[in-house]
Amino acid sequence: MTPRDVLETYWGYKEFRPLQEEIIRAALEDRDVLALLPTGGGKSVCFQVPVLMKEGLALVVTPLIALMKDQVQNLADRGIKALAIHAGMSRHEVDLTLNNAAYGDFKFLYVSPERLNTRLFRSYLDVLPISTIVVDEAHCISQWGYDFRPDYLRIGELRQLVDVPVIALTATATPRVARDIMDKLGFREPLLLKTGFERPNLSYIVRRAEDKLGQLLNICRSVPGSGIVYMRHRARCEEIASFLKSEGVVASYYHAGLSTPARAERQAQWKSGEIPVMVCTNAFGMGIDKSDVRFVVHMDLPESIEAYFQEAGRAGRDGQRSYAVLLWNDADVRRLRQIEKTSFPSLEYIEDIYQKLHQFYQVPYETGEGRQLKFDLEEFCRHFGLQRPPVHYALKYLERTDHLSFSEDVDIDTKVKITVDRNALYDIDLPEKGMAEVLELLMRSYPGIFSFALGVDEKWFSGKLGISVPALRQLLYKLSLEHVINYIPADRSSVIQLHHDRIRPGNLALSPQTYGMLHDTWLERAEAVIDYAGEEDTCRSRFLVSYFGQEETADCGTCDVCRAGRNRPATDSVEKALRAFVDAKGGHYTLEELNAFLADPANGLSRSALDLLRRLIDDGTVPGPAD
Numbered sequence: 001m002t003p004r005d006v007l008e009t010y011w012g013y014k015e016f017r018p019l020q021e022e023i024i025r026a027a028l029e030d031r032d033v034l035a036l037l038p039t040g041g042g043k044s045v046c047f048q049v050p051v052l053m054k055e056g057l058a059l060v061v062t063p064l065i066a067l068m069k070d071q072v073q074n075l076a077d078r079g080i081k082a083l084a085i086h087a088g089m090s091r092h093e094v095d096l097t098l099n100n101a102a103y104g105d106f107k108f109l110y111v112s113p114e115r116l117n118t119r120l121f122r123s124y125l126d127v128l129p130i131s132t133i134v135v136d137e138a139h140c141i142s143q144w145g146y147d148f149r150p151d152y153l154r155i156g157e158l159r160q161l162v163d164v165p166v167i168a169l170t171a172t173a174t175p176r177v178a179r180d181i182m183d184k185l186g187f188r189e190p191l192l193l194k195t196g197f198e199r200p201n202l203s204y205i206v207r208r209a210e211d212k213l214g215q216l217l218n219i220c221r222s223v224p225g226s227g228i229v230y231m232r233h234r235a236r237c238e239e240i241a242s243f244l245k246s247e248g249v250v251a252s253y254y255h256a257g258l259s260t261p262a263r264a265e266r267q268a269q270w271k272s273g274e275i276p277v278m279v280c281t282n283a284f285g286m287g288i289d290k291s292d293v294r295f296v297v298h299m300d301l302p303e304s305i306e307a308y309f310q311e312a313g314r315a316g317r318d319g320q321r322s323y324a325v326l327l328w329n330d331a332d333v334r335r336l337r338q339i340e341k342t343s344f345p346s347l348e349y350i351e352d353i354y355q356k357l358h359q360f361y362q363v364p365y366e367t368g369e370g371r372q373l374k375f376d377l378e379e380f381c382r383h384f385g386l387q388r389p390p391v392h393y394a395l396k397y398l399e400r401t402d403h404l405s406f407s408e409d410v411d412i413d414t415k416v417k418i419t420v421d422r423n424a425l426y427d428i429d430l431p432e433k434g435m436a437e438v439l440e441l442l443m444r445s446y447p448g449i450f451s452f453a454l455g456v457d458e459k460w461f462s463g464k465l466g467i468s469v470p471a472l473r474q475l476l477y478k479l480s481l482e483h484v485i486n487y488i489p490a491d492r493s494s495v496i497q498l499h500h501d502r503i504r505p506g507n508l509a510l511s512p513q514t515y516g517m518l519h520d521t522w523l524e525r526a527e528a529v530i531d532y533a534g535e536e537d538t539c540r541s542r543f544l545v546s547y548f549g550q551e552e553t554a555d556c557g558t559c560d561v562c563r564a565g566r567n568r569p570a571t572d573s574v575e576k577a578l579r580a581f582v583d584a585k586g587g588h589y590t591l592e593e594l595n596a597f598l599a600d601p602a603n604g605l606s607r608s609a610l611d612l613l614r615r616l617i618d619d620g621t622v623p624g625p626a627d
């Protein structure tokens with residue numbers, strides 16, 4: 001089969017998107033490849049197609065647990081065997097999954113990076129038939145990247161043990177980060193494939209505004225279709241959504257603190273267009289494939305251009321005119337500087353949090369390596385009388401210096417163990433027929449369930465039984481009341497995994513050098529965001545693409561800078577458009593016609609083009625409107 005045949009057989013597409021074929025070709029030639037693909041550029045196909053054409057299993061490293069589950073499901077729907085290992089799984093579940101991966105003829109094993117270093121994982125390395133290592137969100141391996149995760153450095157170590165080609169993928173990397181990725185992953189030969197960063201149908205608009213709500217309302221009312229409104233704080237999402245609703249805009253809100261069903265429901269309602277406007281934190285949007293998003297508004301300054309570019313880039317994937325709007329004012333700049341203070345608590349404070357964490361779980365000195373702790377940040381802060389944000393960042397820093405892994409808001413599957421002997425089961429009289437059916441399916445689907453508590457995928461399981469998830473939960477609950485099973489309901493929680501035994505006070509290595517470096521690069525990124533917002537005469541698109549190291553750039557003609565004619569070349573294009581309009585009317589046009597022309601977004605002009613027209617009329621370049 002050729003790559004195209006594979007694409008058609010499994011995905012039903014006839015054509016690859018730009019760059020996909022090149023990446024696949026490089027992978028099939030067993031070359032290491034780093035691909036820079038914009039969000040929505042069809043990243044998965046680039047590694048899934050070549051892996052399907054090879055013998056063996058791809059190890060896919062990704063930090064995004066929710067996406068991991070989606071991808072495994074998507075592959076299963078196409079009849080491709082895939083597995084996942086992530087935070088929140090018990091040691092036994094991990095063991096079972098690795099065993100399946102080794103002997104079960106699977107094509108993909110998704111792994112979150114902190115798993116790569118565990119003894120259990122290493123013990124399977126010799127028997128896993130790994131054909132390819134795929135590194136998703138590859139920028140996480142670079143200390144210069146905006147989302148560095150030291151666990152990613154394990155991938156470099158892994159390559160020393162498993163000599164197979166690497167496919168690394170990311171949506172955003174500056175040239176420095178791209179070089180660093182290839183270096184850290186031990187590329188045998190550098191190979192960077194990328195598309196241009198321009199998004200011709202996306203207009204970047206930056207507005208300095210005191211009345212952000214008023215501006216937001218205007219956007220929601222004047223741009224028809226779906227939109228995303230990004231906020232930094234969870235609590236504000238709900239507030240802004242109800243404000244919009246009170247003004248007649250159909251809106252909802254979303255953040256990682258909502259329950260799993262609530263998030264799934266809202267996501268589906270937004271995706272179908274039933275609720276066009278979603279007010280949310282950056283937890284929303286990842287992995288959602290919706291091509292007709294007409295606008296993305298940022299109500300707060302983002303922390304990096306990388307994050308901004310990815311989030312804004314969710315608009316207009318269908319190629320239709322769309323808007324990426326950033327609303328800001330001086331208070332935001334002050335707030336961003338404030339965030340710097342909370343994001344970098346002192347090293348003493350961080351060490352203190354390290355000790356308190358172990359105290360909280362009563363982990364004695366010189367023990368604890370590999371332990372997984374279900375972590376409730378609120379409760380921890382309440383217990384010690386601490387503020388939430390600095391504790392959060394202290395844990396993040398402990399993660400960056402490799403003392404622990406901190407996975408936030410992880411969905412933990414329902415766990416079930418059958419506590420009755422297999423033979424004795426047939427003698428039990430169950431009060432409901434449904435209970436017996438659940439039990440039967442549990443036994444058939446999970447062979448180890450008499451010995452261990454196993455994760456049960458409620459959606460899949462209830463689908464098999466033809467009942468709803470709540471009905472399934474009810475039956476499981478009843479079975480536990482009959483003392484037939486142990487039932488630990490699905491949960492959502494943060495999970496901390498300890499990387500080493502507890503260290504005595506004063507001995508924790510916190511690498512002041514790393515601290516200084518992270519602090520400096522944080523400041524650099526924040527300054528770039530402030531520059532972007534405050535920039536008055538460089539085309540927005542040109543600013544963004546040159547941030548990512550693209551040297552050849554052109555003015556977009558549709559951003560706020562270009563439209564206001566503050567940069568010369570774009571003024572030319574607006575002038576051309578206006579002259580074409582006047583010519584088309586044979587030199588005779590009314591104010592009404594002119595207004596209609598300016599208001600039509602298809603022409604990519606703003607009201608500010610009026611100023612230019614006035615100049616042209618004054619110059620005598622074009623005739624004025626008829627009365």
Ligand SMILES: [Zn+2]
Nearest residue numbers: 539556559562
């Ligand atoms: Zn522009």
